[in-house]
Amino acid sequence: MATFQYFPHTEEDIRTMLDRIGVKSMDDLYSDVPDGFIFKGEYDLPDAMSEQEVRDFFENLEAKDVKLKVFAGQGAYDHYTPSVVPYIISRSEFLTAYTPYQAEISQGTLRYIFEYQSMICALTGLDVSNASMYDGPTAAAEAVKMAPSCTKKKTRVLVSKTLLPNVVRTIETYAKYHGIPLGYLPVMDGHTCPHHMKAELSKGDVAGVIVPSVNRFGIIEDLTGFADAIHEEGGIFIEYCDPSALGVLKTPAEWGADIAVGDGQSLGIPMCFGGPYVGFMACKKEYLRKLPGRIVGETRDTEGRRCFCLTLQAREQHIRREKATSNICSNESLMALFVTVYMSLMGPEGLKEVNSRSYAAAHYLHDELIKTGKFEEAFNQPFLKEFALKPLVPVDKLQSKLLEGGFFAALPTEEGLVTFCTTERRTKAEIDALVALVKEA
Amino acid sequence: MPLSHWLRRPRNMKYYDKLIFELSKEGRSGYSLGFSSFQEASFTDIPADLLRKEAPALPQVSEIDVVRHYTNLSQMNFGVDTGFYPLGSCTMKYNPKINEEIANMKGFQGLHPLQPSCSVQGALEVYYNMEKALSSITGMAGFTFNPCAGAHGELTGLMIMRQYHLLRGDLKRTKVIVPDSAHGTNPASAAVCGLEVVVVKSNADGLVDVADLKPLLGDDIAGIMMTNPNTLGLFEKEIGEIAKLVHECGGLLYYDGANMNPLIGMVRPGDMGFDIMHLNLHKSFSTPHGGGGPGSGPVGVCEKLVPYLPVPKVVKTSEGKFDVVCDDEKSAGQVSGFLGNFGVILRAYAYILMLGRQNVKLVGKFATLGANYIKESLKDCYKLPIPTVCKHEFVFDGLVNDGSRKASDSETEREGATTLDVAKRLLDFGFHAPTIYFPLLFHQAIMIEPTETESLETLDSFIEVMRKIAAEAAEDPAILKAAPHNAPITRPDETTAARQPVLKFQDEA
Numbered sequence: 029m030a031t032f033q034y035f036p037h038t039e040e041d042i043r044t045m046l047d048r049i050g051v052k053s054m055d056d057l058y059s060d061v062p063d064g065f066i067f068k069g070e071y072d073l074p075d076a077m078s079e080q081e082v083r084d085f086f087e088n089l090e091a092k093d094v095k096l097k098v099f100a101g102q103g104a105y106d107h108y109t110p111s112v113v114p115y116i117i118s119r120s121e122f123l124t125a126y127t128p129y130q131a132e133i134s135q136g137t138l139r140y141i142f143e144y145q146s147m148i149c150a151l152t153g154l155d156v157s158n159a160s161m162y163d164g165p166t167a168a169a170e171a172v173k174m175a176p177s178c179t180k181k182k183t184r185v186l187v188s189k190t191l192l193p194n195v196v197r198t199i200e201t202y203a204k205y206h207g208i209p210l211g212y213l214p215v216m217d218g219h220t221c222p223h224h225m226k227a228e229l230s231k232g233d234v235a236g237v238i239v240p241s242v243n244r245f246g247i248i249e250d251l252t253g254f255a256d257a258i259h260e261e262g263g264i265f266i267e268y269c270d271p272s273a274l275g276v277l278k279t280p281a282e283w284g285a286d287i288a289v290g291d292g293q294s295l296g297i298p299m300c301f302g303g304p305y306v307g308f309m310a311c312k313k314e315y316l317r318k319l320p321g322r323i324v325g326e327t328r329d330t331e332g333r334r335c336f337c338l339t340l341q342a343r344e345q346h347i348r349r350e351k352a353t354s355n356i357c358s359n360e361s362l363m364a365l366f367v368t369v370y371m372s373l374m375g376p377e378g379l380k381e382v383n384s385r386s387y388a389a390a391h392y393l394h395d396e397l398i399k400t401g402k403f404e405e406a407f408n409q410p411f412l413k414e415f416a417l418k419p420l421v422p423v424d425k426l427q428s429k430l431l432e433g434g435f436f437a438a439l440p441t442e443e444g445l446v447t448f449c450t451t452e453r454r455t456k457a458e459i460d461a462l463v464a465l466v467k468e469a
Numbered sequence: 470m471p472l473s474h475w476l477r478r479p480r481n482m483k484y485y486d487k488l489i490f491e492l493s494k495e496g497r498s499g500y501s502l503g504f505s506s507f508q509e510a511s512f513t514d515i516p517a518d519l520l521r522k523e524a525p526a527l528p529q530v531s532e533i534d535v536v537r538h539y540t541n542l543s544q545m546n547f548g549v550d551t552g553f554y555p556l557g558s559c560t561m562k563y564n565p566k567i568n569e570e571i572a573n574m575k576g577f578q579g580l581h582p583l584q585p586s587c588s589v590q591g592a593l594e595v596y597y598n599m600e601k602a603l604s605s606i607t608g609m610a611g612f613t614f615n616p617c618a619g620a621h622g623e624l625t626g627l628m629i630m631r632q633y634h635l636l637r638g639d640l641k642r643t644k645v646i647v648p649d650s651a652h653g654t655n656p657a658s659a660a661v662c663g664l665e666v667v668v669v670k671s672n673a674d675g676l677v678d679v680a681d682l683k684p685l686l687g688d689d690i691a692g693i694m695m696t697n698p699n700t701l702g703l704f705e706k707e708i709g710e711i712a713k714l715v716h717e718c719g720g721l722l723y724y725d726g727a728n729m730n731p732l733i734g735m736v737r738p739g740d741m742g743f744d745i746m747h748l749n750l751h752k753s754f755s756t757p758h759g760g761g762g763p764g765s766g767p768v769g770v771c772e773k774l775v776p777y778l779p780v781p782k783v784v785k786t787s788e789g790k791f792d793v794v795c796d797d798e799k800s801a802g803q804v805s806g807f808l809g810n811f812g813v814i815l816r817a818y819a820y821i822l823m824l825g826r827q828n829v830k831l832v833g834k835f836a837t838l839g840a841n842y843i844k845e846s847l848k849d850c851y852k853l854p855i856p857t858v859c860k861h862e863f864v865f866d867g868l869v870n871d872g873s874r875k876a877s878d879s880e881t882e883r884e885g886a887t888t889l890d891v892a893k894r895l896l897d898f899g900f901h902a903p904t905i906y907f908p909l910l911f912h913q914a915i916m917i918e919p920t921e922t923e924s925l926e927t928l929d930s931f932i933e934v935m936r937k938i939a940a941e942a943a944e945d946p947a948i949l950k951a952a953p954h955n956a957p958i959t960r961p962d963e964t965t966a967a968r969q970p971v972l973k974f975q976d977e978a
Contacts, residue, residue: 032828034563034755035835036924044925045842054834057841057858058735060704065736072605076825079567085822086815090576092591098581103806106581110500112532114573116539124548124564126556127761130902132893132956133482136546137760140539143489146974150525156972159761162617165806173661194806201779201802205628207663248519276512279521291806301592302582302807303617304763316970322761327966329958334486339966345620345657346907350666355657358618358751362759365539372489372535373499376524381502388507391514410515427585436584456506 099437101449138336153281161307164291165198175236190243218407246414255284275379306363320354557916560752593791608739609769622747622766712742835921867913
């Protein structure tokens with residue numbers, strides 16, 4: 029038997045084990061499998077590679093991708109990652125552990141989840157957070173699913189059309205199969221239309237409303253009056269947030285939201301072609317028992333020391349099975365550690381600085397792009413790091429020009445606008461280079 | 470290795486009591502953004518009532534505070550790299566380090582998920598090749614990688630199942646059959662997908678009872694969810710008959726891939742008649758669990774269900790280029806933000822390339838060999854309810870002699886050691902505990918899964934310790950009841966944690 033580095037079995041070991049079991053060969057261990065089901069063909073896989081061959085293989089693949097300066101957002105943001113974060117999360121004690129079922133030897137995981145929950149509560153101003161969700165869109169879908177169970181007799185959920193398209197589509201998929209009727213709130217001057225919302229709420233069947241804090245045009249939505257209007261009709265107010273932006277923007281709690289969800293990717297997680305990211309979900313304490321997923325709580329051990337454990341597990345699938353609040357089991361624990369370490373390093377000042385620099389860069393870019401004469405203002409609304417413009421030149425031509433110059437920018441919206449985004453990573457020189465290319469388009 | 474070695478094991482995990490918030494001091498920070506090339510801006514165009522009143526209560530700590538704090542936290546944790554982790558149904562195999570190196574390559578990490586496909590041909594090729602590789606290993610026709618975990622894969626698979634029936638106008642099929650031994654996620658995923666759960670019982674041999682199944686089948690059945698081998702580690706021998714019956718009634722078969730490991734290289738779900746399945750790349754394909762994610766739960770389907778796979782999907786064009794399709798009329802829909810956990814998929818792909826077609830054939834066999842070896846070596850000390858050959862895992866139903874006794878003239882009454890006590894005592898000897906109290910079919914279930922990456926010496930050490938614990942239980946169960954003695958903490962008070970929830974730092978009195 030050829031040796032392979034992940035299998036420690038020698039011929040002698042295999043013989044010893046087979047003898048103890050009392051069978052002649054490893055094939056005998058499959059004697060209960062009907063013969064027709066034993067695969068006798070050849071797998072359509074390459075020959076086993078050496079580690080160096082694997083390395084070379086992926087370097088070759090990597091070279092087929094084009095490294096671009098990212099001036100796009102739409103749910104994934106090119107924020108800076110402090111060096112400490114990947115260093116800490118690659119520690120094997122965190123990386124190679126399972127869900128912390130054995131609290132006595134999982135205090136590391138349990139403590140960082142508790143810290144993560146605390147930080148999500150600090151950002152959102154809400155009372156409780158779970159241990160994480162898969163990503164922002166699935167967190168939004170789970171929140172939509174929560175609304176009818178929080179409001180009992182009401183069934184319909186209103187979805188703002190200013191949410192990112194992938195968030196809306198994920199909500200639609202979950203709602204379709206779970207059986208939640210949806211209504212839509214149209215865009216009015218780059219905002220969620222409050223008049224339409226009030227009209228829909230007056231129908232009396234609305235369990236919840238989900239709107240973004242910063243929407244797909246980059247506009248910071250003014251949610252004045254939303255909470256009162258929704259609560260008067262007995263509904264749940266769900267806000268979809270960019271957690272990095274919450275470092276400076278009015279919190280979901282201040283807006284009167286009941287549930288806040290979003291994607292933690294903006295807290296320094298590499299874009300990594302879409303994942304792994306981390307969804308977050310926080311809510312008011314009255315909805316604690318409706319919250320999906322793991323929750324970590326503080327307690328004492330038998331010697332009185334402060335410690336942490338998974339708690340309120342009666343909500344979860346392994347206890348409640350089909351009556352659970354959700355089917356979620358594995359979540360994005362290591363990425364929750366990622367954003368916890370990130371927030372620890374940045375602190376309140378760092379988050380503010382990330383936002384103020386992104387803001388400065390975005391407003392500079394915005395003004396320079398208008399000056400080129402190739403765009404018009406789409407909205408006169410406040411924005412942070414992302415904004416939409418009305419292009420006066422063909423979008424595909426503009427995009428390919430930018431792409432040739434090494435920029436990923438000007439993502440089209442369904443209305444024919446284009447969006448740009450800058451983070452604190454974008455320098456003035458990069459912006460000037462991009463604008464110079466736009467002038468040629 | 471003598472047992473005394475294990476008893477003398479130094480306590481290398483130490484208790485550390487800080488939370489990061491408790492290290493905070495006004496004015497400290499752990500980041501550097503350098504000089505700004507822009508004039509200082511203070512959100513001048515944003516109305517004040519759109520800004521938060523107070524800064525968030527995040528810690529203010531220096532870089533070294535952060536590094537030491539999380540290093541100290543890590544030392545209270547146990548991972549596969551720390552020691553043997555025989556957690557049943559979780560397939561805690563070794564996580565190869567080349568996988569990490571590949572996933573951390575800068576060129577992959579810097580890709581924006583919405584970049585035009587011409588600029589991400591390498592990344593898209595990873596998806597395409599992985600789809601081919603997993604299809605070959607499982608006997609399915611196509612895969613989606615969009616689900617981020619196993620349960621997410623189950624949900625996606627059931628959405629595909631429903632979409633198939635819905636588009637055929639077969640609207641009555643709202644029930645899904647789930648064995649009583651199934652993972653908890655199965656019925657939970659069915660409920661999230663809007664399906665009613667019908668339970669099929671296990672027979673005395675621990676297998677799906679075909680006689681119990683037959684009357685459940687009808688024109689209201691969307692399908693059945695099974696894992697094979699099942700959660701007792703037993704191969705469902707009647708799968709051919711079950712597949713025939715379910716297909717005859719118009720239903721589909723869903724394969725829960727949590728237990729795929731023993732079948733890798735031996736049996737393919739597609740060949741057993743399964744129409745839809747998920748894999749846990751963080752179980753069978755060696756990617757690390759990360760303390761509960763990120764995982765990846767790709768879903769495979771048979772030929773006729775390929776059009777129902779979720780969007781976005783990666784396709785190969787007639788010119789041999791890779792592209793992303795976002796609209797597809799038959800698709801079950803979008804189930805996550807982008808194309809799933811790319812970083813995890815990269816790791817699994819590196820693993821498959823290392824295995825190659827030669828070594829892939831040995832994964833299942835070695836996993837099964839190890840499980841049977843432990844089972845045969847411990848069955849005199851631990852109750853083995855079903856004494857047949859197992860696959861990658863098996864279930865004991867508690868101790869043969871738990872040490873309990875009734876009061877007599879010379880001795881006081883005492884309680885016996887439970888499965889929980891055995892699990893906690895194992896921690897003292899530097900092993901992670903098996904899965905306990907699951908499956909629910911046995912009251913004192915201990916579910917052991919060693920995986921193919923463990924050596925004979927490791928298995929022997931575990932067996933020796935399990936025997937020692939059984940002997941301790943018979944003699945003095947109190948030792949087990951007070952365990953662990955060597956962990957950073959003793960047992961937590963879970964009741965108080967649930968009754969008076971303290972769920973964030975600010976909740977502390």
